[in-house]
Amino acid sequence: MPQAQQTAQAAQTMIGQANPTAIMFFVLFVLITLGITWWAAKRTRTTKDFYAAGRSITGFQNGLALAGDYMSAASFLGIAGLVSTKGYDGLIYSVGWLVGWPIVMFLISEPLRNLGKYTFADVVAYRLNQRPIRAAAAAGSLVVVLTYLIAQMVGAGTLIKLMFGLPFELAIVITGALMISYVLFGGMIATTWVQIIKAVLLLGGATLLVILTLNKFNFSYANLFNQAAGATPLGQKFLEPGGLVTSPVDAFSLGLALMFGTAGLPHILMRFYTVPDAKAARKSVFVATGFIGYFYILTVTIGFGAAVLVGQKVIMGIDAGGNMAGPLLAEALGGNLFLGFLSAVAFATILAVVSGLTLAGASAFSHDLFVGVVRRGQASEKDEVKVAKIATVGLGATAILLGILFKGQNVAFLVGLTFAIAASANFPALLMSIMWKKFTTAGAVTSIYTGLTVAVILLILSPTVWVDIVHKSEAAAVAKQVKTIEEAAKAKTAEIEKQKVPGLDPAKVAEIDAAIAAVKKDAEPQIKTAKEQMPKAIFPLKNPGIYSMFAAFFVGILVSLMSPDKVAEAKFEGEKLREYIGIGAED
Amino acid sequence: MSSKKSVHEILEDEDFKSLSAQKDTISIILTILELVLYFGFIALIAFNKPFLAQKMGGEGATTIGIPIAVGTIIFSWVFTGIYIFWANSKYDTLVRKVKDKVGG
Numbered sequence: 001m002p003q004a005q006q007t008a009q010a011a012q013t014m015i016g017q018a019n020p021t022a023i024m025f026f027v028l029f030v031l032i033t034l035g036i037t038w039w040a041a042k043r044t045r046t047t048k049d050f051y052a053a054g055r056s057i058t059g060f061q062n063g064l065a066l067a068g069d070y071m072s073a074a075s076f077l078g079i080a081g082l083v084s085t086k087g088y089d090g091l092i093y094s095v096g097w098l099v100g101w102p103i104v105m106f107l108i109s110e111p112l113r114n115l116g117k118y119t120f121a122d123v124v125a126y127r128l129n130q131r132p133i134r135a136a137a138a139a140g141s142l143v144v145v146l147t148y149l150i151a152q153m154v155g156a157g158t159l160i161k162l163m164f165g166l167p168f169e170l171a172i173v174i175t176g177a178l179m180i181s182y183v184l185f186g187g188m189i190a191t192t193w194v195q196i197i198k199a200v201l202l203l204g205g206a207t208l209l210v211i212l213t214l215n216k217f218n219f220s221y222a223n224l225f226n227q228a229a230g231a232t233p234l235g236q237k238f239l240e241p242g243g244l245v246t247s248p249v250d251a252f253s254l255g256l257a258l259m260f261g262t263a264g265l266p267h268i269l270m271r272f273y274t275v276p277d278a279k280a281a282r283k284s285v286f287v288a289t290g291f292i293g294y295f296y297i298l299t300v301t302i303g304f305g306a307a308v309l310v311g312q313k314v315i316m317g318i319d320a321g322g323n324m325a326g327p328l329l330a331e332a333l334g335g336n337l338f339l340g341f342l343s344a345v346a347f348a349t350i351l352a353v354v355s356g357l358t359l360a361g362a363s364a365f366s367h368d369l370f371v372g373v374v375r376r377g378q379a380s381e382k383d384e385v386k387v388a389k390i391a392t393v394g395l396g397a398t399a400i401l402l403g404i405l406f407k408g409q410n411v412a413f414l415v416g417l418t419f420a421i422a423a424s425a426n427f428p429a430l431l432m433s434i435m436w437k438k439f440t441t442a443g444a445v446t447s448i449y450t451g452l453t454v455a456v457i458l459l460i461l462s463p464t465v466w467v468d469i470v471h472k473s474e475a476a477a478v479a480k481q482v483k484t485i486e487e488a489a490k491a492k493t494a495e496i497e498k499q500k501v502p503g504l505d506p507a508k509v510a511e512i513d514a515a516i517a518a519v520k521k522d523a524e525p526q527i528k529t530a531k532e533q534m535p536k537a538i539f540p541l542k543n544p545g546i547y548s549m550f551a552a553f554f555v556g557i558l559v560s561l562m563s564p565d566k567v568a569e570a571k572f573e574g575e576k577l578r579e580y581i582g583i584g585a586e587d
Numbered sequence: 588m589s590s591k592k593s594v595h596e597i598l599e600d601e602d603f604k605s606l607s608a609q610k611d612t613i614s615i616i617l618t619i620l621e622l623v624l625y626f627g628f629i630a631l632i633a634f635n636k637p638f639l640a641q642k643m644g645g646e647g648a649t650t651i652g653i654p655i656a657v658g659t660i661i662f663s664w665v666f667t668g669i670y671i672f673w674a675n676s677k678y679d680t681l682v683r684k685v686k687d688k689v690g691g
Contacts, residue, residue: 088639088650088652088653088656091652091653091656091657092632092656094656094660095625095628095656095659095660096625098660098663099621099624099625099659099663101663101667102617102618102621102663102666102667102670103618103621105667105670106614106615106617106618106621106670107614107618221649222647222649225647225648225649225653226646226647226648226649228648229648230648236648239640239648239649239650239652239653240636240639240640240650240652241632241636241639241640241652244632245629245632245633247633248629248630248633248634251629251632251633252626252629255625255626255629259622259625279674279675279679282670282671282674283671285667286664286667286668286670286671289663289664289667290664290667293660293661293663293664296660297657297660300657573594573595573598574594576598576607577594577597577598577603580603580606580607580610580682581603581606581682581685581686582682583686583689
């Protein structure tokens with residue numbers, strides 16, 4: 001082990017420089033995907049082609065595409081980084097990202113496919129008044145899509161800058177231009193294949209990296225963990241739960257948002273309309289869950305491997321958050337060629353995710369807002385596709401602008417917000433519309449807006465935004481003040497400590513120790529007073545999921561009970577029949 | 588049309604009732620199992636860190652927490668597998684039966 005560590009540390013990293021291998025692989029990826037887009041463009045005529053790839057995707061293909069949609073660069077690079085720097089806590093984090101998928105399968109996938117056409121609003125509006133429902137659902141979808149897009153775009157700019165040495169703005173413009181091209185010309189067919197190719201590349205690259213890593217440990221995980229505990233300053237603690245979960249309520253709230261948020265992400269839900277029937281829809285979740293779970297296990301292995309073979313010092317020297325742990329490990333084990341390949345895969349990963357998001361946003365705009373609200377359901381297919389394409393360009397341009405605008409900002413909270421909104425605005429209304437006969441238009445609309453506003457407001461008042469962003473300078477000032485007091489006390493004690501010379505009278509030693517203790521005691525109340533100035537969050541939890549989700553369900557149920565709708569109730573029988581056996585489902 | 592059953596008649600049909608009841612039951616049981624699995628894991632982290640920090644025995648440094656975390660991932664997938672197995676073997680047969688009855 002020490003030998004491997006030394007060679008890695010001695011090696012000059014290529015990360016951050018223009019890497020010809022990476023650029024070559026990336027150009028190859030772009031050429032292939034643009035070729036597919038050209039091929040897809042000829043097959044994209046109707047709304048069914050544009051939104052749902054003509055429902056021609058198989059269950060297995062859709063499973064891969066779902067995995068491609070979900071496995072973001074943030075999870076690939078971020079989780080490996082978190083594991084390499086924090087150990088077990090990174091593993092805890094990765095588990096949370098998987099557990100929403102079984103929920104998608106058990107509660108959502110089949111009814112969604114049987115009842116809807118292109119967006120999840122189709123299902124919510126099935127028995128209810130189209131216009132208010134579509135407006136509310138489109139609001140929920142667009143907010144989720146935009147917040148997630150900003151997070152992905154800013155992440156993309158930062159990562160590409162780190163990996164390819166490209167300027168931030170240029171990286172965002174390239175990402176945006178490619179994403180618009182795929183969606184605009186190739187619709188869902190091109191987007192699906194971009195996701196499938198990316199998923200295969202990412203899973204293949206990560207598998208190869210894990211094989212090369214385990215090879216260094218004689219293919220023994222026990223060996224890997226033993227060395228990981230030995231190689232990091234945390235020691236054995238590296239393999240134990242640490243500070244990530246301190247407040248149980250906070251952990252529960254984040255867990256709820258991750259679990260039910262997955263079942264409320266519009267770009268994920270939309271994918272279920274690309275398969276021919278409900279059977280293929282459920283198969284695709286099984287395939288996706290398997291691949292995503294496998295991917296997280298790989299990523300965690302990469303993180304532990306990087307901690308040993310690259311070393312935390314080198315990893316955090318390149319990027320304090322550890323985001324380059326995976327690429328650094330690839331470089332250490334497979335040289336520049338492998339680093340270039342993996343960098344290109346990370347770029348492709350970002351592209352696939354933002355394309356899926358853009359398409360979902362465009363369909364919320366055209367299918368729900370334009371056709372459902374503005375045209376009251378009366379629009380030709382040609383008009384609908386045209387509006388969807390205009391929306392694609394508009395969303396893409398917005399994403400590019402916002403990405404550049406948010407440069408250098410801490411956008412990590414946006415991912416948490418995305419899942420909290422998806423779990424609170426979209427999921428409750430979707431679930432109740434499928435399961436509950438007495439659900440009404442007023443109930444659905446108020447539930448969606450309640451979930452949306454409660455999630456956004458509570459997040460703004462939470463420590464994540466209120467302390468870390470709104471009162472950033474105050475928090476930093478307090479931290480600085482505390483540090484100054486501590487350092488002054490430390491300097492003072494060190495000064496007194498100097499008086500201790502060998503052979504000193506024991507009484508004198510006791511006197512000096514007392515003086516040191518007095519200095520420490522003096523500093524304590526000062527630190528306490530300084531810390532009291534720390535800005536406090538108005539809402540205590542980091543993730544609002546538990547309250548916003550509860551509020552959405554509560555309001556939805558209460559308002560529905562207060563506004564009985566006999567027409568909607570009467571339509572429930574038809575919905576039930578279609579939901580369970582698929583009679584009348586879109587084909 | 589007259590030979591076909593009305594929506595209401597189909598819903599009252601014993602086969603349809605059994606089909607929807609079975610599907611609801613299995614969906615809810617598996618959802619609850621998944622919730623227990625994940626939030627059980629979170630509860631262990633929140634309330635019993637020492638349990639997860641125990642070594643696996645022998646000389647190794649590997650803690651019990653590692654297989655438990657990976658197990659949570661694997662079991663989540665196994666649950667989806669159980670659902671698929673049930674749906675492919677039982678549910679689809681029942682759906683076909685009901686569809687044949689109504690000529691749909």
